[in-house]
Amino acid sequence: MPEITGFSFPNDIHVTWSLMIVMYPYITGFVAGSFIVTSLYHLFDRQEFKPVARLAMATSFAFLLVASLPLQLHLGQPQRGPFVIITPNFTSAMAGFGILYSFYLLVLVLELWFVWRQEIIDRARRSRGMVRAFYAALALGTYDTSPEAIEIDHKAIKILAGIGLPAACMLHGYVGFIFGAIKANPWWSTPLMPVIFLLSAAVSGIALLILIYQLFARIDRRPVVATCVSALASWLWFFLILTITLEELELIVMAYEKSESWLIISELLTTRLSFSYVTMQMIVGGLIPFILLAVVVLMNRYLHERVRNTLATIAAFLTLIQVFSMRWNIVIGGQLLSKSLRGLRSPYEPEIFGREGVLMAIALFVAPFVILWIFDRVLGIEEPEGAGGHGSPPAGQASAGTPAVTHVP
Amino acid sequence: MSDCHDGCNGSRREFLSGTLKLAGGAVVTVIGGAALASSGSAAGTGAPLPGGGDYDWNEHLWAYLVDTTKCIGCGSCARACKAENDVPEGFFRTWIERYVVGMDDSHVDSPNGGMDGFPPVQVGFVATKAFFVPKICNHCRATPCTQVCPVGASYRTKDGAVLVDIDSCIGCGYCVQACPYGSRFIHPATHTASKCTWCYHRITKGLKPACVTVCPTQARQFGDLKKDGDPVRAVVEHDRIQILQGHLLTEPQCYYTHLDKEVR
Amino acid sequence: MEHGKHVFRIVILVVVILTVVLLARGFLVPKTYGLYGRYRGANVGEQMNIRPVMHGGAAACADCHGDQAAKRTAGAHKNVSCEICHGPLGAHVKADGTVVKPPIDRSFTLCARCHRKVAARPAKFPQVDLDQHVNGPVEGKVCLQCHDPHSPKP
Numbered sequence: 120m121p122e123i124t125g126f127s128f129p130n131d132i133h134v135t136w137s138l139m140i141v142m143y144p145y146i147t148g149f150v151a152g153s154f155i156v157t158s159l160y161h162l163f164d165r166q167e168f169k170p171v172a173r174l175a176m177a178t179s180f181a182f183l184l185v186a187s188l189p190l191q192l193h194l195g196q197p198q199r200g201p202f203v204i205i206t207p208n209f210t211s212a213m214a215g216f217g218i219l220y221s222f223y224l225l226v227l228v229l230e231l232w233f234v235w236r237q238e239i240i241d242r243a244r245r246s247r248g249m250v251r252a253f254y255a256a257l258a259l260g261t262y263d264t265s266p267e268a269i270e271i272d273h274k275a276i277k278i279l280a281g282i283g284l285p286a287a288c289m290l291h292g293y294v295g296f297i298f299g300a301i302k303a304n305p306w307w308s309t310p311l312m313p314v315i316f317l318l319s320a321a322v323s324g325i326a327l328l329i330l331i332y333q334l335f336a337r338i339d340r341r342p343v344v345a346t347c348v349s350a351l352a353s354w355l356w357f358f359l360i361l362t363i364t365l366e367e368l369e370l371i372v373m374a375y376e377k378s379e380s381w382l383i384i385s386e387l388l389t390t391r392l393s394f395s396y397v398t399m400q401m402i403v404g405g406l407i408p409f410i411l412l413a414v415v416v417l418m419n420r421y422l423h424e425r426v427r428n429t430l431a432t433i434a435a436f437l438t439l440i441q442v443f444s445m446r447w448n449i450v451i452g453g454q455l456l457s458k459s460l461r462g463l464r465s466p467y468e469p470e471i472f473g474r475e476g477v478l479m480a481i482a483l484f485v486a487p488f489v490i491l492w493i494f495d496r497v498l499g500i501e502e503p504e505g506a507g508g509h510g511s512p513p514a515g516q517a518s519a520g521t522p523a524v525t526h527v528p
Numbered sequence: 529m530s531d532c533h534d535g536c537n538g539s540r541r542e543f544l545s546g547t548l549k550l551a552g553g554a555v556v557t558v559i560g561g562a563a564l565a566s567s568g569s570a571a572g573t574g575a576p577l578p579g580g581g582d583y584d585w586n587e588h589l590w591a592y593l594v595d596t597t598k599c600i601g602c603g604s605c606a607r608a609c610k611a612e613n614d615v616p617e618g619f620f621r622t623w624i625e626r627y628v629v630g631m632d633d634s635h636v637d638s639p640n641g642g643m644d645g646f647p648p649v650q651v652g653f654v655a656t657k658a659f660f661v662p663k664i665c666n667h668c669r670a671t672p673c674t675q676v677c678p679v680g681a682s683y684r685t686k687d688g689a690v691l692v693d694i695d696s697c698i699g700c701g702y703c704v705q706a707c708p709y710g711s712r713f714i715h716p717a718t719h720t721a722s723k724c725t726w727c728y729h730r731i732t733k734g735l736k737p738a739c740v741t742v743c744p745t746q747a748r749q750f751g752d753l754k755k756d757g758d759p760v761r762a763v764v765e766h767d768r769i770q771i772l773q774g775h776l777l778t779e780p781q782c783y784y785t786h787l788d789k790e791v792r
Numbered sequence: 793m794e795h796g797k798h799v800f801r802i803v804i805l806v807v808v809i810l811t812v813v814l815l816a817r818g819f820l821v822p823k824t825y826g827l828y829g830r831y832r833g834a835n836v837g838e839q840m841n842i843r844p845v846m847h848g849g850a851a852a853c854a855d856c857h858g859d860q861a862a863k864r865t866a867g868a869h870k871n872v873s874c875e876i877c878h879g880p881l882g883a884h885v886k887a888d889g890t891v892v893k894p895p896i897d898r899s900f901t902l903c904a905r906c907h908r909k910v911a912a913r914p915a916k917f918p919q920v921d922l923d924q925h926v927n928g929p930v931e932g933k934v935c936l937q938c939h940d941p942h943s944p945k946p
Contacts, residue, residue, distance in 0.1 A: 120618075126636035128663075128710030129620045135701040135714055195699020195719025202679040202698055205820045208830050213678035213702055225806065232802065259801040267795040275799060302776055303672060303708035458710050459792055461636055575827050578836030585836070600913045602906040604876045611880045612846045626912045645905030646912065658912035683831035693835040696822070725839065730847075732840040738847045738880075744872045744906070745917075 122465040124390075125383075127457035131464075134454045138469040139193040141450045142480050144294045144316060145443055146189065149182040149487070151291035151317065152324010154227070154283060156351070161280040167350035171332050175324075176234060177500050178331065179287070180227055181487035187220060189483055192474050212297045219293055223286040230279035233272045235498050240264055242498075291320040298449060305380030305460070306387070306453040315365050315445075321358040323442040325351055326435035331491075333432060339501070345424050349415065352431040356412035359438055363405045366445065383460045391455050391466055396448045404441025408434035578685075583732045588687040589753040590726060592737075592782040593760045593769075594662050596791075598747035601626060601660040603642040605739035605748060610643070612727060612738035619713045621724040622664040622739050627790050628655045634790050661791050662748055664739070665690060665711035665724035666772060666780030673703040673712060673723075682721065688753075688781055689728050694720045708773050726750070846882035850874050853881065860942055867943035868918075877902060877941065903935040918946065 121132050153175040159165040160172035168175075191200050204221070207214035232239075240262050243254035292313040298304075299312025329351045336343045370388075373381050388396050411434040415427055422430070451467050470476040494500060577584055601624055609615060609622045624642030626649070628635040633653040639646065642660075667690045674682045674690060681696035682703055692703075697720035704712045704721060715722040727737035731750070735741070740750040751760020763769065763785065770787040771780040784791075827833025853874040854861035864870060875881060877897055884894040909919040923929050939945070 126625075126638070129623050129638055129641045130704075130713040131710045133713065135704045190700075193700070195701070195714055196697065199679070199696070199698040201820070202681075202696065205817050206679050206696070206822070206825055206830075206832075208677055208680040210675045211678040211702065212676065213700060217678070229802065229806070236798065259798060259805065261798040261801060263795055263798055265795055268798065271796050271799060297702075301672075301676075301706050303706055454705075458708055459636070461792070575833065578828070578833060579840040580837060581840070583840065597914060600906055600917050601910060602876075604873075604905075608847055608875065608880070611883070612843075614843065626910075628911060645901070645908070646910050648908070648910055655911065660912050680825070680830040680832070683829055685836055686828070691835070691839050693832050693838075695835070695838075696832050725842075728839045729842050730845055733845065735845065735847075735849070741847050741849050742873045742876050744876060746871070 121467075123457075123462050124464075125457075125462035126459055127462035127464060128459050131457040131459065131462075134451065134464075134467040136450055136454060137193060137475040138477065138480050139189040139475045141443075141446045142483050143186070143189040143193075144291075144450070145323070145446045146182050146483065146487070147186045147291055147294050148316070148320035148323045148442060148446075149327055150179050150186055150223075150324075151287040151320040152322065152326075153178040153182070153328055154287040154324070155321050156325055156328055156354075158280050158284045158287075159354075161276055162284060165350070167346045170344045170347045171328050171351070173234065173502060174332060174335065174500050175328055176227075176231060177491055177494050178328065178487070179324075180231055181490035181494060183220075183224055183227060184490055185483055185486045188486075189480075192479060212293065212300055216290075216293050216297065219286070219290050223283070223290045226279055226283045226286050230276060230283055233275045233279065236272055237264055237269070238498055238503070241503070288317055292317045298453070303458055304453050304456070305378070306384055306456055307449065309369055311365055311369050312449075315362065315369070318358055318362040318365065319442050319445055322355065322362050322438050325355045325358060326438040326442075329355065329431050329435035330439075331488075333428060335500070341501075343428060345427070348428055348431055349419055352412055352415045352427075352434070355431075355435065355438065356409070356416050359405070359409060359412065359441075362445075363401075363409070366400075380460055383456055383463070387452060387456050387463055391463055392448050392452050395444050396452070400441055400444035400448055404437050404444055408437040408441065411437075579732065581732075585685055585687040585732075587754060588731075590667070590688045590731060590781070591751055591753050591760050591764060592664060592667070592726065592740075593749040593751065593763055593785070594664075594782065595747050595749075595785045596659055596661050596788075597786045598745040599624065599660040599662055600745055600747075601642060601646045602744065603645050604742045604744065605662060606641050606643045608738040608742040609724075612730075613725070615722075616716050619715070619722070621711075621722075622662065625661045625663060625791075626658070627661060627788060628658040629788065629790050630655045636790070657788075659788065661784075661787070662739075663709065663711075663772075664748075664782055665707075665726075666709055666778065666782040667724075667726060669779035669781060670777060672706045672708065672776070672778055676702045676706040678702065685728075687731075689726045689731075690723070691725055691728060692721045692723060694718055694722075697721050708776050708778065844882055844887055846880040847875050848881035864942045869942065869944055898934060898936050900932050900934060903939075903941075907935075 123132060156168060157172050157175035157179065160168040161176075191197055194200055203214055203217035207217060209215070236258065239254055239258045243251055243258055243262065246254060295313030295316030298307040298316075299309055301307045329348065332347070332351070333343055335341075370384075373384065411430050415422065415430050415434070419427070455464050455467065457463070469480075472478055491500070603624055606620065606622055606624060609620075613621060615621050620641040622641075623638055624646075625636055625638045626642070626646050628649060628651050630651070630653045633651075635649065635651045635653075635655075637646075637649065646660075667684070667688060669684075669688075671684055671690055674684055677683075677697075678700060679696055679698055681693045681698065682690065683693070684690045694715075699714060699719045699721065701714055701721070704714060707723075712721055712723045714720070727735070727739075730737060736750045740748045749760050751758040751764075753761050753764065755761065760783075764783055767785060769783045769785055771783060772787075773780075773792060822832045822834075824833035824835075825831070828836065850861065850864075850873045857874075861874075864872070864874075878884070878894045883892065885891050904922075907918060907920050909921045913919055920930075
């Protein structure tokens, strides 16, 4: 039995939303975050992101395939999960999620198909037998790689990216909405919640790409493009500043208003969440990477490439911890607090084994990387040599007739 | 609605415009149209009465009334509830809170939901008043719990009870989070949401909820707002009544008299 | 659009998948879903008979135990339902008519639940300060030695 300080409503002492519900926004965040990066290239023509554009799209896809699993694992009646689509109740934010998820999955799969179509056709032409049949089926039986067809592909990619970006943002904004729209819980109920979730999704997506871009480059023995890492680092810095500002503003407003819930929330933060909030979310995951990234961005010119990459890597790793802590503090923290606003329960400790345990959470985090590996084997994440090369826009892109957008947000 | 596939007719659109006054409604319009097509909604008109018996849910509108000055904290209600509804150990469909209040401080407790009564308590301040407050699901009219149910497993009946369909509930726990009163829990055996039903199996047979039946001091009362001369209706109509957490605008149908400001 | 063949094919594929999903959905929606609102209408009837009625109320007890009931309703415990002390009627008379002897709780804790002096009880309600009861402290002693629960006198 958990220990209670103060008074909790007797049913409020159970943590109904477990570690899986922490993993769910964490993983969905990578989906949205990496899609934002790929859109910076595909939609806004930021050439510095070209080296990671395909990787980012594949990452978004890999995490998306896993994104609904934590929810599914959490359900008391997992076999009834499809009811969310079969008999959706549209006043529920969660029913909306099921439909948004399916919609985004559709858009992303279509975009992937257009981006990788040439690659699929090449592989179909190169292989024989069953393998050939597989790629031929993936190509839907048409091998048209004429410049006109490629031109059509680029237009389709542009359109899909244009739909995909708002869809990805909605998908993750909705995750924040699931919490932000619960008026019963003062620690969740704020219109800032979807915004904070969205911004921290961008943080986690960019941070993850800094890590896996360098990791994959090292595995494939390819050079790491310096401009790409420093561009990612500066965008990471930008989003980190926004995220932490909003996270703090939310608290400052609550404290300054002396809202009825502030008493219990301040106690929550200073006792139950002092490690995960103050130490991890604010200092280790917030302040330190902020300083490291400030060095990378402001002193870019003076830094040796290796120093810059190392600093960016450390900062990216720490911000991943920041985002995880933020999810934890929202999801778990919100349940340590009773709706009586008079009591806190003792900290929640997830089980190790079992459906909603720590090992499952780790498996969920690792699974997208396995999917990425399979993706790389089947379709090849990196563009094959000679199909454009780093830094220069591909032929189709340049002639697509869309003016390059250089200033984003 | 451009990609609405198999014939979106006018009446369905009208229905949609009514149901989609919510966040994210626009995104789900397409599938929503199909959802309604297959459910063939008659929306209540002409549909047979549920249950098939003599009970007509159109003739009743239930309400609950608690007079906190009458409660002696014996916990008979919570024990009766457990026996009537087979409520699992450690979870509560109803419970009793004890408030001990002074000018500077207050103390609240509810040992085992008040099931075993209340032992005397020592507080570290000068207590000037003390009282018990029975708690139960408020069966809100604007209920935040059924609002968030993703599958329509929880709903409010025409006679005003908020129920959970345990054969449809997916056990996501969203309603548990959304209830401001802590009235819901996930049943440890069925892994679905569970809560007070106002003893729907009793009230539809002309009985009172178990907690009201056993209350020795009439601190808990149950009545019908559609019935002339109903004592609960008379209080709700003419007396000064309170509700819990009124600022959340959930329109509770569990009314209180003589509630203290300390009670949330 | 002679080069747009692949676009045409993928669009057809998407439409086919969506149609299959929507059709499959139609079969899976429960029959009475939407009958009264966005829920499975049949559940309302199920809820009416979800479990047997356990508590019959004091009047039901009086059908068989008229003498006890008359005594009780004449005394201070007139509003104390039989089932508070003896447990629910449904556990005493089973649905098939078999009768199980109900527990008779003679314990101190039963009485103490209502009558031990606790600050939060209404002041008018009869309460016992256990430290100063008749001949000194009585914690844990059996109240029924002196008091008749069906017609208690102070």
